[in-house]
Amino acid sequence: MAKQYDVLVRLLILGDSGVGKTCLLCKFTDNEFNSSHISTIGVDFKMRTLQVDGIKVRLQIWDTAGQERYQTITKQYYRRSQGIILVYDITSSSSFQHILKWASDVDEFAPDKVQRILVGNKADEEQMRKVPKEQGSKLAKTYGMEFFETSACTNCNINEGNCSGSPPF
Numbered sequence: 001m002a003k004q005y006d007v008l009v010r011l012l013i014l015g016d017s018g019v020g021k022t023c024l025l026c027k028f029t030d031n032e033f034n035s036s037h038i039s040t041i042g043v044d045f046k047m048r049t050l051q052v053d054g055i056k057v058r059l060q061i062w063d064t065a066g067q068e069r070y071q072t073i074t075k076q077y078y079r080r081s082q083g084i085i086l087v088y089d090i091t092s093s094s095s096f097q098h099i100l101k102w103a104s105d106v107d108e109f110a111p112d113k114v115q116r117i118l119v120g121n122k123a124d125e126e127q128m129r130k131v132p133k134e135q136g137s138k139l140a141k142t143y144g145m146e147f148f149e150t151s152a153c154t155n156c157n158i159n160e161g162n163c164s165g166s167p168p169f
């Protein structure tokens with residue numbers, strides 16, 4: 001049987017409850033969007049294989065519960081991750097402020113020099129925006145992260161270059 005992938009990469013999605021972590025993952029792996037909020041219990045994962053420069057890269061993406069009560073469980077998964085996606089909701093200032101706490105947990109529990117990116121989700125909710133795009137960009141620069149605004153709802157920046165009017169920084 002042909003080998004299904006050349007490289008396995010483990011990614012972890014972190015952020016407050018309700019910022020849209022599960023929706024981002026479902027959109028990326030299955031092109032599905034769920035308008036209701038069903039809180040993740042502990043952790044869950046999904047896979048997607050991409051072709052990158054002729055190499056089959058299998059992404060194993062771990063979705064974590066944002067709720068405080070699951071943090072003991074979710075922190076067990078930091079150590080094995082090779083990349084971390086920190087997510088806030090552009091309509092929620094508190095979810096943005098809490099990125100500092102998520103980033104400090106990453107410093108404490110994830111491998112040294114793990115790659116991180118910052119994502120401001122729900123970019124379709126412009127009229128409800130509480131976090132200016134520049135603030136997200138500034139925070140990302142401070143931590144040396146790439147920054148994207150996304151929408152799992154409208155498919156903005158879920159796959160590269162498919163978000164007209166809202167290119168990644």
Ligand SMILES: Nc1nc2c(ncn2[C@@H]2O[C@H](COP(=O)(O)OP(=O)(O)OP(=O)(O)O)[C@@H](O)[C@H]2O)c(=O)[nH]1
Pocket residue numbers: 015016017018019020021022023024034035036037038039040041064065066067121122123124125150151152153154
């Ligand atoms: N407008 C809008 N709503 C979104 C978007 N992404 C997610 N949502 C909504 O936000 C709510 C929470 O989404 P989830 O993906 O369940 O949130 P989560 O971060 O996984 O939450 P926990 O599992 O509790 O940590 C749901 O009602 C989603 O439909 C988006 O891009 N735009």
